[in-house]
Amino acid sequence: MFLINGCQQQTLAANDRAVQFGDGCFTTARIQAGQIQLLPAHLARLREACDRLLLPFSDWTLLEQEMVTLASQQQTSVLKVIISRGAGGRGYSAMGCETPTRILSLAALPGHYDRWRQEGITLTLSPVRLGRNPHLAGIKHLNRLEQVLIRTHLEQTAGDEALVLDSDGLLTECCAANLFWRKGMTVFTPCLDHAGVKGIMRQFIIDRLADSEFAFAEVAARPKALADADEVLICNALMPIVPVNACDAWRWTSRELYTFLLPFMSL
DSSP states (O other), X not given: OEEETTEEOOOOOXXXXXXXXXXXXXXXXXXXXXXXXXXXXXXHHHHHHHHHHTOOOOOHHHHHHHHHHHHHTOSEEEEEEEEEOOBOOSTTOOTTOOSOEEEEEEEOOOTHHHHHHHHOEEEEEOSOOBOOOTTTTBSOBSOOHHXXXXXXXXXXXXXXXXXXXXXXXXXXEESSSEEEEEETTEEEEEOOSSSSBOOHHHHHHHHHHHTSSOEXXXXXXXXXXXXXXXXXXXXXXXXXXXXXXXETTEEOOOOHHHHHHGGGSOO
């Protein structure tokens, strides 16, 4: 089901800049019992992305109303919201694009996440690396070709998710999730100032750690950091957290951090 600028339809103008250039941003939220989980964080993410991309979107009250209305009709579902710069412009120029396009869609929540949480998953190191670009790092813009290639390579392996590095060989994220690892009582996650997406659940976990006995650090680390880890997990707004059992020759069995975080998750 798609809602484009308030109308239920599946037709988008061929000259919309989402189609022409991937000129826009998006967020993907989990609906539970008719409620959008972490709704303020999703709206804040969209606002930040619009500011960073210089998108002239201002219909925030209307967008929130549409999101809430769609969610209220669902028990468990996925809500994706896209904001495009809209139709128009010539070439790369955005001159004349004064009416952004808002696209809302619903989809089923991936069924395998329940199994992943119960059994844990295996990561495989991706041969596709993320380009470093501080102007775009952190936000969820529409240019996802890197992730498409990562997923395509992943589907040729036995791995459940991909371990993704940036072009300098630093740990960054997974194909569709953020990465955490624990050594003793210190929890680490990659610094995402140059590449990667600062996910909603990533920040939620960071906030929970601030009020815990765990120490926390954002770091620039290479894959070998995981070899010394006691525990590894991944997260996104839909999963929301999943323990990692293995990546190549590395193995992890501890669930201490996972057990601490699980009560905070709306499942």
